[in-house]
Amino acid sequence: MTIKNYTFFSPNGNDFPVTADADAKLYMALGNLDYATFSRVDWSNPTQAGLTKTFVKSSFVIAGRFFQAENELVQLLASSTNFIHVVIDLSTPLSPVKFTAEITDNSNTFDINNLSGTYKRCIEKIVTNGGSIINTEKIAQNRIFDIATIQKAVINTADLVNANITGDTKVKTITTSGKAILDTLEVKNSTLLKNTTISGNLTVSGVTTSKFFTATESVTTKNLTATGKTTTNSLTIKGVAGERSGTFQSPTIYSTINGTALQEFVLYRNANVVTGNFSEITVEGGIPGAGAIIGWIIDNNFKPEYTQKFSMRTRLGKNLMLSVDTGGAFRNWGDPIAKGDEIYGGVFWICKGTEGGLRA
Helix, strand or coil: CCCCCCCCCCCCCCCCCCCHHHHHHHHHHHHHHHCCEEEEEEECCCEEEEEEEEEEEEEEEEEEEEEEEEEEEEECCCCEEEEEEEEEEEECCCEEEEEEEECCCCCCCCCCCCCEEEEEEEEEEEEEEECCEEEEECCCCCCCCCCCCCCCCCCCCCCCCCCCCCCCCCCCCCCCCCCCCCCCHHHHCCCCCCCCCCCCCCCCCCCCHCCCCCCCCCCCEEEEECCCCCCCCCCCCCCCCCCHHHHCCEEEEEECCECCCCCCCCEECCCCCEEEEECCCEECCCECCCCCCEECCCHHHHHCCCCCEEEEEECCEEEEEEEEECCCCCEEEEECCCCCCCCCCCEEEEECCCCCCCCC
């Protein structure tokens, strides 16, 4: 095996020809750096006065070259966005490193450890007005790892392109701007979702609270309880053999018909349908004919959307021709019905308001 030059191994046992280029590559290898990344440590906080930035005591590893800036002054441009660059030019060995303020980011990735040329890397962005610094932004340092095994990591902010998590993960707050694919997501307390698209299946074993929930294809649920208002364009209820009475349930409410002619006649409402069964109820007061009002509905929730007309017979052979208008008034356009007679029939209609606005 032959190991040449730029190495800490001696070729002859006496000389250790470690070159500057080899030393730079060592720093890059140890620090997981490439020509687009760098390392910076400020041992003393940089200072600023007017349009001057001073690096009091800062260490850098840039393009593998380690150097320390002590009381290094950088003159800034007034009323500009200054991009502070470290410039490394190995053709000037007595002064190979300098700092410059430029109006754009002119960083490059030139391989100065193998080729001849000048390397530039932006390390700060400083905004100035006519006479002073108004904002300073450090360029983030970066590291490159193919695989990192970490026993414990404390991360303030993480931007993940792809994350594969096989064990348990405890996250206080997680924000995804792109796509997140999870085999299993368990939330013990609460989850706040602004916009969530689920292309496969969503299984909820506990309680889910949603301000707005939109399903573009289908939702399958064993038990769904809505305590507020639920609006849907289409709701399909599929029956279960032997359990038809329990397939769809909604509360039934009732309202009586005011007036003496139709005493004891009751209207029932279930969902948006109103029904009234007159059979086996004896007329307590006479019911006049000729379009006379014989009763009226007080509750607006029971009034029909359009005028309804019904024709019935009585036990004594009379014709009862009822109409119910949108104001809730009952009228008889048929024969007068005597007290003690019995009406055979009933009424039904759709509640007022449920059809409005849907006509083609």
